[in-house]
Amino acid sequence: MPSKLVDKYFRTDSLPHIWCPGCGNGIVTRAIVKAIDNLNLNQEDVCIVSGIGCSSRASGYLDFNTIHTTHGRALAFATGIKFANPNLHVIVITGDGDCAAIGGNHLIHAARRNIDLTTIVFNNNIYGMTGGQYSPTTPTGDKGTTAPYGNIDANFDLCELAKASGATYVSRSTVYGANMIIKQVEEGIKNKGFSFIETITICPTYYGRKNKKGDAVDMMNYLKENTVNKIAYEKLSEEKRKDKIIVGEIYKGQRPEYVEEYEKIIESF
């Protein structure tokens, strides 16, 4: 029996999902609908936009206005949807490859415009759909099928990227702390502007296996043990900060929102 939440917000006909056993994507997807439920949003008024990749399959499982777009372009499609119909709450589901590699340019420009979109990045540090290639968030030195001798690329700090580009709500959470994801998605939706939520998820099938991180439980334990809140992090010594995943609200600011600014131009005539 599916839970009430699943029953109401998931297209149960389209389940089971394609994600592997142990994948963290289901946790994030549930957290998103929980946040929508907590905010009491009308399903008709919510639009979920996703790109291409494992995470982006989530849009098909959810019972809202949903669109599974092309690789990297979710934010560009979402910009068109939000700008054309500002009444919709537009939520973008994307992955680290989708959002930071092929869609990196769209990310920085959506953030620059501070357009009222809520973007949730399922960051699993790998290209899962295509079988384990390194992504812009694969830590330097880690392995992927296209980095058999270790990744020599520097990895992005996505939250810093979003913040520097102009997002007005930036936060990070992990699939070990589902409640934190829920809270952050709520905050992101409430923020009138570009909200960026990075959720560290786990891919035991590819990232975990390639890098000897153990099974899903081991990977969850790793998240549990290495996660530290931003406030606590500030108090840590340099030595203890190493390899820590900083979670919580990274940045909150206020800037004019794109669609509202344009509406002012329309109203001036």
Added chain:
Amino acid sequence: MMRQELRLSGSGGQGLILAGIILAEAALHDGKNVVQSQSYGPEARGGASKAEVIISDEIINYPKVNKCDILLCLTKKAYDKYIDSLKPGGMLILDSTVTDRPERDDIKIYSIPILETASKEIGKPMVANIIALGSIYELTKIVNKESLEKAVLNRVPQGTEELNKKALEEGFNLILKHEESTYGEVC
């Protein structure tokens, strides 16, 4: 009226495309068929710029000007580039700063102080294009005077109507008040 082809040339920023549009609109007011086109290089200012206007009673199919009937050159660079495009029997209108003359006797040449009048008489170099239109009108009568005046006022920026009216008048006068001492050459 047979197909008449004009080429207005000079440097980018001299307002020749606007002049072409105004002339085309004047012809439109006269009930003619008209096509205006332009070509430009990558430079926004400077370089060689030209605007072309075709005026005809008949339908205009081929929309480009290759050999023209009337050629205006405001700069030497434009003169060098386009002088060979003037048809036999055509009319060459040169700004007086262009001192070269083609070695051909099958055209009429007019040398007119357009740029000098713009900066000295009016005090605004930017109205040279409108002065040129005034002179072209007096030399060719290719459009009706009222149509030209209407088209100028319709296209120039708001607040510059009087200035441009005056410029147009100066353009007429450059031809009207001139004593034609040498055949085919004004000034």
Added chain:
Amino acid sequence: MAEKIVKLMQGNEACVEGAIAAGMRFYAGYPITPSTEIAELSAEKLPRIGGKFIQMEDEIASISAIIGASLTGKKSMTATSGPGFSLKQEGIGYAVAAEVPCVIVNVQRGGPSTGLPTSPAQGDIMQARWGTHGDHSIIALYPSTVREIYDTTIKAFNLSEKYRTPVILLMDEVIGHMREKIEIPDPDEIKIINRKKPNVKPDEYLPYKIEENDMIPAMANFGEGYRYHVTGLIHDETGFPTSNHRIAENLVNRLVNKIKDNADDIVEYEEYLMEDAEQIIVAYGATARSAKSAINQLREEGVKIGLFRPITIWPMAEKQLKIIAKKVNRITVVEMNMGQYFNEVDRVAGKYTKVDKYSRVHGELITPEEIVSFIKEG
């Protein structure tokens, strides 16, 4: 009836005016010569009528944004030129697969690559047809005068709404930048077609279900209470992805056939002095204007020649060309590319008559004189 507005208008401007008359209320674009005036004028005009303009970060973002906007019910357009058209192919394919109406304008310039930015060309004829991957149909229109740009832009929107497909409006630098007389039609004279809306309740709505004798599914807009899924993956009538081979084949067939089988409704062309013609020229866009001038000259010299000018480039007027080919002894395709449409005309007409090509890729409009001498050479 109000007095007709007659004015001098640039081709690119007529495109914007036509688009607005057709109901365009959303434009996303990226500047590129020689199409930029379309973006500039849309930026100026749209907010005045409650529409939206956005300059996106690139061409791919632009077409993605218009697809998104169209899904909310706004008639949407983007405009570009060769290099940007290459980038838009991804989105064009998506709009084909997901059946999202939108209009893509390509004011062609010299290519390949950055090419000749300020010079005309017609080198994107085949890219319009096959630029995006996979089997599909496309509608591409190509006007030839400023007034026709206005009308054809309206037609582009109408066809995109009617057939739920991206429609490509091809232009070239010559017609995009030239100004000529245009008589703006009375709004009452303009026929507007809107997408077919579902006539079932939201819980009964199957977004890609077709009715008998109609290959176009009804389209609900996001935000109107019909919650459904849109994807570029092969999908069934529910809109959800499937890898069922039978469904995949049916979908691709339907996407192709909904255009192909309606060619009679979509195809538009002009015939000029064709009645007694012993030979004809096939030309489109600015080149067709040169061809008309050439035909007028040749007629004066007694040459019985006419023009067949496709306004609908894709789907091709195959039926008409076949009939003509059986009547004339020569068809000359004149175009500013290396023979892209010639190959197609030859495929259709080559078995019935001699098909020649006159092609130039030098960045200048082919002149009537060139055409006259080519025709005379025989």
